[in-house]
Amino acid sequence: MFDSDLMVNVVPVQSFSDETLAKEWIKNKREPFILKNFDYGPCLQKWNAEYMMEKVNNKTVKIHVSSKSEMDFINKNFLYRTLPFKELIKRASQNKQTDFFIDENEKYYLRSLGADDRKDVADIQKDYPELSNEIRYPPLFELENFFSSVFRISSAGLRLWTHYDIMDNILIQINGKKRVVLFPPSDVDNLYMKGDKSQVLEIDNPDLSKYPLFAHAKKYECILEAGDVIFIPSLWLHNVISVSFSIGVNVFWKHLDDEFYEKKDVYGNKDLVAAQKAFLFADKAINELNRLPLHYKEFYIKRVIQKFQKNLDDE
Template structure:
């Protein structure tokens, strides 16, 4: 396991002014609690999501194991109507499936043309976008994309980093998040923006001996929490809920 870097700070009722003055300049991850996210926190049940977004076709990741690895591609891409996908993602065992009855699902929304269009929940899922209020901690012109994600419970995504500041908004369920300081990138065995180290809790130290030097931040997100992730901070998302 990597070296602990300390707990992720938690803040309640953060105003835009406080975020800009006291939190953002530190360039450290922070959990923001008590933010008004709109009606999504009460509305977004399996029934509501499937009925509201309907039969729109979505491209999803399907894996027979809970740890998805982007580098080895231990998953396949499949297409399902959104309502069918949401119900399957909420199941532990499936009566209908692609590979196995306990397969895991992951949706990361894309633009209509993934090569040109950015992910924007307001365009891809307008009926659901009405329910969510994205925290306005930055100017509107600084806003780049809003990626809508849903996963099966217990799914783990690959370790990766993003080149922009992010807000991870947890609407329903719970999520365990592990992050690494950008200064420790030399210890993460990166291939492009992805790390070769998949099992961060029990890494193969014979294969990845430098990984022990990487300092990790860890936090648990509850429904309604918002995690600020500074750009370039390597992160791995361990989902323990519906989204």
């Protein structure tokens, strides 16, 4: 189903070809945009499947393997596997028989990790030295705020679940095409969140009897072509589908003071420290109220919500 009511809420993501304008937009507007025609260095011409297989020789990577196009983190419908980088590229780009046994229906997804994935932040410059001088990042953030750079390499047809990140980031599309759908943070009530992920997997064909509020969510949508970069502001929910075999680089940076971020968060996807504390206090508050008879609990939950709402209204 592609409901016409849902179509009403689709906004095309706008594009710029001027980095200065783009940087201003990040500062003032905090909405997604595509930056076109930036010079990323040789990666744009070079980084195809053959080149990557030849160039990155001695590396193994931990990947997601899924028999479904819609990867579902909440119900874990995929497996983690470790493969040589070369083999991942072979499988993801061809999805057919290779030296290893391969199921034609399997789809592959790499979100690259640091050298020690428990301690190190992913950084393509360090983790893939053979490629490091072939990519240049657009000047959309201060270098001192750089947090991580992550490969996103995917089979055709694979969809990454809708989620938000707590840091501003850009996704540089280097090879292949992606469809990106974004939802503003103000729609978080319509997205049936579980942690940082939405439970609505099939965003083009949602089960509205289960997720009726999803019909009100405003979608921003675009196709990312090779050579495009999309700015994804923190807290904007996004859902990404690889239209073809795809190589992208995702760069994250800290746009708030260091103290707001959890120190040991190597993935950069933990909620801000203040928010984690707030969730903890909320759990404690719920435990307290659970001790009361139901009608008291209902009454006081409403009063607590009023208190939060008043705080927002007073802003």
